[in-house]
Amino acid sequence: MKLRYFTTILSLILLMFVLSACSGQKESAENQDTVTVKHDLGETKVPKNPKKVVVLELGFIDALVDTGIKPVGVADDGKPKFINEKVREEIKGYTSVGTRAQPSLEKIAALKPDLIIADSSRHSGVYDKLSKIAPTIALQNLNADYQDTLDASATIAKAVGKESEMEKKLAEHNEKLKSLQDKFSDQKQSILLIGNTNEEITVRDENFFTSQLLTKIGYTYGVGDSQKSEAANGESVNIKMTIEQLLEKDPDVIILMTGEKDKLDKYGKREIEKDPLWQKLNAVKNHKVYEVDRFAWSLRRSVNGANAVIDEIDQDILPAAEKKS
The missing domain is CATH 3.40.50.1980 (Nitrogenase molybdenum iron protein domain)
Incomplete structure (x- = not known):
């Protein structure tokens, strides 16, 4: 009886050892x-x-x-x-x-x-x-x-x-950003990103991807933490403004992100552009209102999206600003 008892115990110990080894091998294989x-x-x-x-x-x-x-x-x-x-x-x-x-x-x-x-x-x-x-x-x-x-x-x-491919991509992005930053030197122009202007003016807040990129480049973003922002239909972060409130901010540069939701007249102009208060904005008077593709400037939140914005500022917006100044 004792021999049978010890044989049973030994068998159980061996079984537990085998199961544990198998489990360890399985976990090791999964980790690999x-x-x-x-x-x-x-x-x-x-x-x-x-x-x-x-x-x-x-x-x-x-x-x-x-x-x-x-x-x-x-x-x-x-x-x-x-x-x-x-x-x-x-x-x-x-x-x-x-x-x-x-x-x-x-x-x-x-x-x-x-x-x-x-x-x-x-x-x-x-x-x-x-x-x-x-x-x-x-x-x-x-x-x-x-x-x-x-x-x-x-x-x-x-x-x-x-990971190595992305590290290279991020390094290239930083070089591109640094190159544009150098062109800005000490100039501190305020800038705002505006989406729809149909019923209300929707301005991207200072925490938005492209807003922060613009400040990295060298602009001063035209609204700060004191502005109340809200999620607009889950699509982006917006601040709702009237034309009077926009005039109070009066940014040096306005980026109009155009899209399919914007109501345009037969000449391709927004209704707000006919408003006398719009004409009083410094960006309008100094011809520093630029139309860009909303999909590129708002939806493409990626390294390549940032690179595209940098390229557009470098190749189109800065040269245009220099010609108009």
């Missing part, structure tokens, strides 16, 4: 095949070198393409023109997975992705559901400021195993 990525909503084990990636915010597309990966799915609101034309051509063949605000879980699942890149503001409520479809990382883009955007790009690069 995955990389742990820290993001806004926690930590996620992502398979190394994922091939099929779905992105749920437009700004993430550039970061992914910069690493040599084309997304298989994009939440593009059913409007491919929201994506930069050159980039759109590079990712040709992707599947639209619905709107950025409410992406289709069914369409995402059908693509069988290795990785999903979500927005930590928009998609926190469906993060668990997305994670059941595929490993999901959540980063700031909708409400991202300049540094958030650079950090998100670096995190995406880590998730897809292309």
Whole structure:
């Protein structure tokens, strides 16, 4: 009886040892095949070198393409023109997975992705559901400021195993930014980004991605923390102003971000441009009102988006300002 008892105990010990070894080998194999990525909503084990990636915010597309990966799915609101034309051509063949605000879980699942890149503001409520479809990382883009955007790009690069490529991209961006900063020297012109002007004037606040980029370049942004801002339909951060309030700010430079929502007359002018108070603005009197593409200056929150803004200021806006001064 004693011999049988000890034999049973020994067998159990051996079984536990084997199970523990197997478990350790399995965990070790999993760790070798995955990389742990820290993001806004926690930590996620992502398979190394994922091939099929779905992105749920437009700004993430550039970061992914910069690493040599084309997304298989994009939440593009059913409007491919929201994506930069050159980039759109590079990712040709992707599947639209619905709107950025409410992406289709069914369409995402059908693509069988290795990785999903979500927005930590928009998609926190469906993060668990997305994670059941595929490993999901959540980063700031909708409400991202300049540094958030650079950090998100670096995190995406880590998730897809292309950190060195992104480090090079960020270094090139810093050089481009420094080159433009040098041209500004000591001049401190105030500037405002304006979107719609139909019923109310909507001004991007000082924490917005492009607003912060402009201050990095050398401008002084025309509104500060004292202004009340609000999320406008979840699309961007705006400050609502009347023409009288805008005249009080009276920026040296106005950037009109034009888009499909703007009401224009037959001459392509906004109604507000006929207002006598608009004509009193220094930027208007000094011919320093510039029209730019809203998709490029507002929706493309990425390193490449920042580079495009820098190039437009360097090649178009600064030379135009010099001619008019």
